[in-house]
Each structure stands twice: as structure tokens, then as C-alpha cells.
Amino acid sequence: MAGAAVQRRVVRVLLVEDEEIHRVLARALLKSSAVGGGVELDEAGNGAEAVRRVREGGAGAYDLIITDRQMPVMDGHEATRQIRALGVTTPIVGLSSDCRPLDVDAFLEAGADDFTPKPLSKEKLNHILAKFNLA
Amino acid sequence: MAAAALREQLNTLISSMFASGMVDEQFQQLQMLQDDGGTPGFVAEVVTLFCDDADRIISELAALLEQPVVDFDKVDAYVHQLKGSSASVGAQKVKFTCLQFRQLCQDKNRDGCIMALAVVRNEFYDLRNKFQTMLQLEQQIQAQQ
Numbered sequence: 001m002a003g004a005a006v007q008r009r010v011v012r013v014l015l016v017e018d019e020e021i022h023r024v025l026a027r028a029l030l031k032s033s034a035v036g037g038g039v040e041l042d043e044a045g046n047g048a049e050a051v052r053r054v055r056e057g058g059a060g061a062y063d064l065i066i067t068d069r070q071m072p073v074m075d076g077h078e079a080t081r082q083i084r085a086l087g088v089t090t091p092i093v094g095l096s097s098d099c100r101p102l103d104v105d106a107f108l109e110a111g112a113d114d115f116t117p118k119p120l121s122k123e124k125l126n127h128i129l130a131k132f133n134l135a
Numbered sequence: 136m137a138a139a140a141l142r143e144q145l146n147t148l149i150s151s152m153f154a155s156g157m158v159d160e161q162f163q164q165l166q167m168l169q170d171d172g173g174t175p176g177f178v179a180e181v182v183t184l185f186c187d188d189a190d191r192i193i194s195e196l197a198a199l200l201e202q203p204v205v206d207f208d209k210v211d212a213y214v215h216q217l218k219g220s221s222a223s224v225g226a227q228k229v230k231f232t233c234l235q236f237r238q239l240c241q242d243k244n245r246d247g248c249i250m251a252l253a254v255v256r257n258e259f260y261d262l263r264n265k266f267q268t269m270l271q272l273e274q275q276i277q278a279q280q
Binding site: 015020021022024025028029031033057070097098119121122 | 161164165167168171172174177180181184185212215216218219220222223226238
């Protein structure tokens with residue numbers, strides 16, 4: 001039945017979030033997500049750390065980047081802009097509890113591919129994974 | 136008390152928290168993640184993080200609002216943080232009060248902010264008491280298993 005075998009690849013996710021409560025929730029959701037091969041999660045506590053990790057890892061280091069907006073050192077908008085300036089095309093999803101149209105537009109204008117309001121949930125995560133063909 | 140009676144007491148407590156609007160479906164999601172993911176202690180971890188965050192933020196807000204000149208941007212940033220934390224644990228009443236609190240920050244309404252802080256503090260203390268009882272019951276149930 002080799003022909004029927006389904007390729008199950010590991011999805012590499014960079015989570016950019018400064019608050020532990022949101023990281024704990026995201027970890028649990030990613031662990032229980034619909035990704036067949038599992039998720040390899042990397043975490044950055046602010047935007048500058050995220051930019052450094054992406055720069056060091058190279059353009060293909062991650063399959064998905066999920067970033068908070070309000071963080072110390074560098075916010076999610078600036079991190080998104082700097083990651084795009086590196087020529088990285090990895091899907092970036094902005095995450096914030098502020099979800100007015102102007103909050104969404106600010107992320108998209110910075111170069112994010114999508115936006116989802118906090119809190120992250122199983123449904124929202126599965127939607128993101130499906131949208132970028134990662135599930 | 137027998138485990139079954141403790142379990143019933145726990146279920147009644149959680150049902151009352153949902154019925155009174157203290158918690159919403161996000162809290163249910165945490166419970167499902169714990170049960171389905173086989174991660175015992177997950178709800179306790181998130182609840183503890185929330186209580187620690189909220190306690191710290193409420194103290195910071197009280198100090199900021201006591202200043203002769205209030206930095207409303209800082210107040211707003213803390214309320215934003217509390218709103219995010221409360222949304223993650225499903226603390227619905229706290230989250231809704233934070234939404235009103237932020238509007239008062241944007242209006243630079245000091246008296247309104249002081250009143251909103253009192254409301255958010257009371258709601259948080261009520262919820263924390265319930266969470267503490269819930270975690271104690273869970274520990275007692277586990278000890279009997």
C-alpha cells in the first residue's frame with residue numbers, strides 16, 4: 001500500500017509572544033492540532049528576537065509565523081515588516097485582542113498574510129493551518 | 136468526602152460559573168484541551184498564570200491611577216494586557232469590564248478609570264475565589280484516585 005501512503009511532514013511554527021499565558025495556550029493548541037506529522041514549535045518573546053531567529057534560520061526556517069502585536073523591544077508590526085524586508089515569504093498571521101478593522105489593516109499593511117483575534121482557539125488555529133495548506 | 140460527591144460539588148461550581156457569566160466557552164475549551172490532550176494540570180496552569188497576571192496588573196493600575204498626573208497610555212497598555220489574559224482563560228466578566236475600562240482610558244477619564252478599576256478588582260476577586268475552590272476540589276478528587 002506504499003502508493004496510498006500519506007506524507008506526514010512536521011510543520012515548523014514560530015510563535016512570537018511575550019506573555020506566558022498566551023504561549024501556554026498556543027503550545028497546547030498546536031500540540032492538539034490537526035497537523036498529521038506534528039508541530040515543531042519555536043518561540044520568541046518579542047519582535048526583535050523573532051527577526052533574529054528568522055535571519056539566522058534562513059528563509060525556509062519556518063512554515064508559519066504567528067505573532068502578537070503589543071510586545072516589549074519590538075512590536076509585531078515592526079517584526080513583520082523586518083521579516084518581509086529579509087525577503088522571507090513564510091505565512092505570517094497577526095494575533096491581537098484588538099480586532100477593529102484598523103488593527104487588522106495595520107498588520108496586513110506591515111506584510112502579514114492574515115489576522116486572527118485573541119484568544120487563539122482550536123477552530124481558529126485549524127482555519128489558519130488549512131488556509132496555508134499546513135494541516 | 137467521597138470522590139463522587141466531590142466531583143458533583145465541582146461540577147455544580149463550574150456550572151454556576153458558566154450560568155453567572157463569570158466564564159465563557161473559552162474556559163470550556165481549556166477543559167477540553169486538558170481532557171482530550173491528556174495534559175493533567177493544564178487548566179490549573181492557565182488559571183494560576185491568569186490570577187498571577189491579574190493580581191500584578193491590578194496593583195500596577197492602582198499605583199498609576201494614584202499619580203498626580205496619570206499616564207493614560209500606560210494604563211491602557213495594562214488594561215489591554217488584562218483583557219488578553221482574561222480572554223485566554225475565558226474570564227468573561229473581567230474581559231467585558233476591561234473593554235469599558237479602555238474606553239475610559241481613551242477618554243482620559245480619571246474618575247471613570249478609578250471606578251472601572253474597582254469593578255474589575257471585585258470581579259477578579261470573585262472569580263479567583265471560585266477558581267481557588269475549583270482547584271482545591273480537583274486536588275481532593277485526585278488525592279482519592
